[in-house]
Structures are given as structure tokens and as C-alpha cells.
Amino acid sequence: MATPRINRRGAIPSALVDTPKRPRKSCRIAEVCEPLVGREKEIQFMEDVIAEHMKSETSGSLYISGTPGTGKTACVDYVFRKHKGKKCLINCFAVEDCRTIYSQIWSELRGGNDGGLPLTPSRNQRELLKLEGMLQEERDIKLIVLDEIDQLRTKDSTLLDRIFGWPTLPKFHVIVIGVSNGLDLTTKLSLRSAVKTPKKLHFTPYSAEQVTAITAKSIHKEGISVHPTAVALCSKRVANRSGDIRMAFSIVKRSVIAAESPSKKLNRSEGSENEPADVPPVDNGVKISHVQAVMSEQSSTKTLSTLPTQQRILICCGLLLSKAKKPITVGALDSKYSEIRSSQGLPPLSQTDVVHFCELLASLGVFSLKKNSKNVRLSSVSFKSEEEAEFNVVGKPMMDSILNGTIGGGI
Ligand SMILES: Nc1ncnc2c1ncn2[C@@H]1O[C@H](COP(=O)(O)OP(=O)(O)OP(=O)(O)O)[C@@H](O)[C@H]1O
Ligand SMILES: [Mg+2]
Structure with a gap:
């Protein structure tokens, strides 16, 4: 079209x-409509970077940043699908244990064949060596795309240094593309490991x-x-x-x-x-x-799209409690957050932090907070509009997984 x-x-x-025509009850307006409008330059830039390295048979890296909902994932998916060579695309939000990332890259590059073996940290280390061997020995350039890489940085800062270091090593044949919201990742990468700074592409709102x-x-x-x-x-x-x-x-x-x-x-x-x-x-x-x-x-209800992850997760915790018809209190939110955060490698929150975030969310019109002066854990929290709150946190893989109960979400 x-x-x-x-x-x-x-x-x-x-x-x-x-x-x-008549409006419809269930419209699928958010579904990707290709070719993507308004991102022609960004798509061209990505394709040029890949083509340049494929042609010259040299390694390279690209770091893509931009605020939420600016089409990064949609564009990267599009370019990735069009690429004909050996490739792998991993959404790091969906990686349950980052100590298995190399295994996942290895098996994706081999066409999704993981040999039916369980993903374990020890297998990961073995497959890191095999993967690095493959990237050096095989002459054809492999394309590795990692979306939502902030997740890997939160969980294990050395992983990104290693992966973005590959294109700088002699004999490696690889193009690494990383996607995240923050602009600062390349600085952190190069500061830590002196890797050559990747090319950059920023998606403006x-x-x-x-x-x-x-x-x-x-x-x-x-x-x-x-x-x-x-x-x-x-x-x-x-x-x-x-x-x-x-x-x-x-x-x-x-x-x-x-x-x-x-x-x-x-x-x-x-x-x-x-x-x-x-x-x-x-x-x-x-x-x-x-x-x-x-x-x-x-x-x-102010837009929640720019809220930090921890506050979005607290909203998810409230939604889970509400769905299970359990009272939403500061104590219940605190416990639910702790349950989820350990599996996601997120920093812990003290009870004071939870109260502070509840107050912030109350000031944004998301929560109503009734403080209990005797026992702060019993302070009650309610949603101003549960639906509006949910509406603003769904759509991100991690939030969706939490709400669907696949990440520490069961009650
Ligand atoms: N130019 C576009 N044309 C059509 N649909 C688009 C376009 N840009 C984004 N979309 C759609 O909007 C939604 C959000 O886009 P996308 O997931 O690519 O954003 P993002 O920048 O990756 O956001 P986040 O940082 O939250 O991951 C998706 O459903 C995507 O298909
Ligand atoms: Mg995205």
C-alpha cells in the first residue's frame, strides 16, 4: 500500500x-503497518551501516537510542527481517537469565537449534567459547541485534562490554546493533572497556x-x-x-x-x-x-510513559493485587515488588522508597494514598482509574510478563 x-x-x-465506513469495536490500529512511515532516514541509515560492513567484510557496531514509542523496535525488526545473512535478534527483556545470553545468541545464529539442552550458566560459558570461535573462523559476517539492552546492563555490566567488544577484535566477523532508551550507554561502554565507540543513531520523538x-x-x-x-x-x-x-x-x-x-x-x-x-x-x-x-x-491522568521502571513495576504490583482482590497497601506493594525484582535483577526498594513512590504516583493522579499513622505498611492505596493505569504500563515486554504472571506475578 x-x-x-x-x-x-x-x-x-x-x-x-x-x-x-463505520468505526469498529476492536480495531488493530497499533499493528505494524509497513513500510514504516516517518522513519525512512533511520531505516536507510541502518541498512547503509549493515551494507557497508557486509561489502567491506569488516566488523562494526551501531547503538540506537530514543525515548519510548519512537519506532526503534519496529524499524530494527524491519531491517532485520530484510537482512539475508546469518543473524540473531534478541529482546533482552525476554531473557530470563542473562547468564544464558551467549547460548541464546549461539543457537539463534545456528537457526534456532539449541540441541534441546537446558539454558544453564555453565552451558553458557562453553557456548561463549564456541560462539567466539565461530565469529572468528567463519568468514561471513553475522548480524547480532540486541533490543532493550538496558536490561543486560542492569543485570550484568560486563556482558555488553564483551559483546560490543567483538567488532573491535581482530579476526572477528560481526555487526552488533544495540537498542535502548538511554543516550548514555555508549559513554559507559567505552569508559569501562575502552571499546571503540559504536556508530550512533538517535530516534527523536x-x-x-x-x-x-x-x-x-x-x-x-x-x-x-x-x-x-x-x-x-x-x-x-x-x-x-x-x-x-x-x-x-x-x-x-x-x-x-x-x-x-x-x-x-x-x-x-x-x-x-x-x-x-x-x-x-x-x-x-x-x-x-x-x-x-x-x-x-x-x-x-498525566501520561506515565516516562515513569522510571521501578514506579511502573509498582503500578503493575498494584494491578496484580487488585486483580487477585487483595487489599493494596504499602506493605503489600513492598512485598510484591521484592518478589518481582529479584528475578529481574532490579535494585531493592526500602519501605521509605515505596512510600515515596506511592506519594509521587498519588501526585500524578495514579494512586490515592491514605496514610496509616500507626503502621505505615497498612497505609492504603487505591487506583484513581485502574484502567488508565494499566493502559499506560502494558505494551512493554517486562510489564506484560509481570501482569501475565510469567515474572514473579502469581499471587
Ligand atoms: N513509523 C511507524 N509506523 C507504524 N507503526 C509504528 C511506527 N513507529 C512505531 N510504530 C508502532 O508503534 C508501537 C511502538 O513502537 P516501537 O515498539 O517500535 O517503539 P520503541 O521505540 O521500540 O519503544 P520502546 O522504547 O518502549 O521499546 C509498535 O506497535 C510499532 O509497530
Ligand atoms: Mg522497543
């Missing part, structure tokens, strides 16, 4: 968004024009009818807040729900079981007023 063009003012041709173009393309693909001014309003809001495209998708999705069932409360989740089956769809699609209503509801 052709990429939608936007005119000089950033407006989208109305034909793209104002199709005479999406501009209003880019948000408009991406959203328009998804809307068009889904055949949803959205007023062009409503899209423009949403794009401006997203660009002014964080440039996180997930926020635009969420506004559109919720506006679709609002348009389908105007009498329904806006913050009810999409596809909720309680939805009346016979709500008549609205023929005129998503109007400006629907988007405005969703945005004003969001304003009352």
Missing part, C-alpha cells in the same frame, strides 16, 4: 481518513506531522472513519507530550469505542466482556468531539 502523503501544513487528505502520517495510514488500513481535524488534534497532543506513537494509537482506539457507544463510559476497556452486544454503530465515524472527550479524560 502506498505511503499516505501529507501536505505542507501536515494535514492528511481527507479521503484517507474520512472514508464512509515523533513530530505532529509524523504522528498524523502514521495514524492516518493505520486508520486507512483498518477502514475506520475519523474526521481529519480529529486526527490533527490528536497528533498535536501526542507531539507536545512525548512523541510516543502508542499514545496516538490509544487515543484513536478509545475514540472509536466512544463513537460506537457514546453513552458508554469512555475509560472502559476495548472488547470488555460487559459490553452490550447490541450497541448500534455510529454511521458518521469518529468525530472531533469524541477525540476531544478522550483527550480531556487523559489530561486528568
